[in-house]
Amino acid sequence: MSAPLYTIPGVPGAAAATPAPADEPARTVAEVLAQSQVEAVMDELDTDLVGLAPVKSRIRDIAALLVIDKLRLNLNLAAQTPSLHMSFTGNPGTGKTTVALRMAQILHRLGYVRKGHVVSVTRDDLVGQYIGHTAPKTKEVLKKAMGGVLFVDEAYYLYRPENERDYGQEAIEILLQIMENQRDDLVVIVAGYKDRMDTFFKSNPGLSSRIAHHLDFPDYSQGELLQIADRMLATMNYHFGAGTREVFADYLALRLAQPHFANARSVRNALDRSRLRQASRLFAERERELTRDDLTALMPADIRGSRLFDTPTPPATQATT
Numbered sequence: 001m002s003a004p005l006y007t008i009p010g011v012p013g014a015a016a017a018t019p020a021p022a023d024e025p026a027r028t029v030a031e032v033l034a035q036s037q038v039e040a041v042m043d044e045l046d047t048d049l050v051g052l053a054p055v056k057s058r059i060r061d062i063a064a065l066l067v068i069d070k071l072r073l074n075l076n077l078a079a080q081t082p083s084l085h086m087s088f089t090g091n092p093g094t095g096k097t098t099v100a101l102r103m104a105q106i107l108h109r110l111g112y113v114r115k116g117h118v119v120s121v122t123r124d125d126l127v128g129q130y131i132g133h134t135a136p137k138t139k140e141v142l143k144k145a146m147g148g149v150l151f152v153d154e155a156y157y158l159y160r161p162e163n164e165r166d167y168g169q170e171a172i173e174i175l176l177q178i179m180e181n182q183r184d185d186l187v188v189i190v191a192g193y194k195d196r197m198d199t200f201f202k203s204n205p206g207l208s209s210r211i212a213h214h215l216d217f218p219d220y221s222q223g224e225l226l227q228i229a230d231r232m233l234a235t236m237n238y239h240f241g242a243g244t245r246e247v248f249a250d251y252l253a254l255r256l257a258q259p260h261f262a263n264a265r266s267v268r269n270a271l272d273r274s275r276l277r278q279a280s281r282l283f284a285e286r287e288r289e290l291t292r293d294d295l296t297a298l299m300p301a302d303i304r305g306s307r308l309f310d311t312p313t314p315p316a317t318q319a320t321t
């Protein structure tokens with residue numbers, strides 16, 4: 001399974017946000033913030049993303065470090081580019097990819113990367129099948145990522161200790177070199193499950209020592225997942241109709257107890273399936289004029305159609321109903 005290699009362009013109009021060399025270099029935090037417009041990205045991060053308090057606060061810390069670094073640079077105090085490589089650990093669907101995109105915007109606005117795009121890869125994009133294929137593959141990816149962020153999802157798959165001749169090691173070595181030598185032009189973010197990432201770092205001290213910032217993404221609470229559902233529906237021009245939000249809360253409780261729960265990603269998938277049921281429900285009413293509300297509301301039946309509600313009623317309650 002290979003995730004597609006995709007690039008996400010930087011913020012629209014970001015070029016304009018990069019301040020032209022001002023007559024006077026910034027001397028205050030406010031001036032750096034005004035020149036870079038980085039605060040807008042941080043505010044968006046706060047408002048667009050539900051929960052993630054520890055992640056948001058770490059990002060503010062990193063941004064503060066970079067702003068101060070700019071001020072130091074302006075007084076010729078900085079000695080070297082700060083190390084910005086990061087690791088994002090957490091379960092699936094906890095927002096790692098989403099936050100990486102925002103991080104790239106922040107780094108771009110503060111002038112730490114030229115372009116601010118994100119190139120997202122997995123092992124298969126970096127490692128070849130045959131001898132001699134890995135180096136060119138990895139270098140091609142790095143070329144695409146230069147000036148932005150290279151996001152390596154499930155990075156631990158690069159390292160397969162059970163296979164002595166695994167080509168993943170070659171990709172890691174090239175990565176390490178670039179992380180060291182070109183850190184003024186490329187930020188690497190490795191991501192994945194926390195426990196597997198810890199083991200990976202233990203076996204690869206070279207990598208671990210080059211990563212300055214470790215951000216841990218917690219699982220969402222049920223309340224946060226509900227809020228995420230509200231946000232997702234709003235951006236798709238849908239909403240929970242009367243009584244539906246409560247049914248979705250029941251759905252979440254059932255789903256959380258199932259295996260392979262993937263946080264916000266599971267919420268998105270559940271909403272997609274509900275939209276299918278809503279469409280089938282409306283499709284059946286051939287002659288009815290469909291109002292704006294009909295077309296945008298998910299109703300309790302659209303959620304209850306899920307298999308999770310099929311579980312047989314326990315005998316005790318069956319007797320009384």
Ligand SMILES: Nc1ncnc2c1ncn2[C@@H]1O[C@H](COP(=O)(O)OP(=O)(O)OP(=O)(O)O)[C@@H](O)[C@H]1O
Nearest residue numbers: 048049050091092093094095096097098228264265
């Ligand atoms: N805090 C949040 N608020 C609103 N939406 C969120 C939040 N976190 C994640 N999402 C949404 O959930 C979906 C999954 O998030 P994302 O892809 O960033 O997770 P991930 O941790 O990278 O998952 P995976 O490990 O499966 O790749 C996206 O559509 C994203 O917009």
Ligand SMILES: [Mg+2]
Nearest residue numbers: 096097098153
């Ligand atoms: Mg992801």
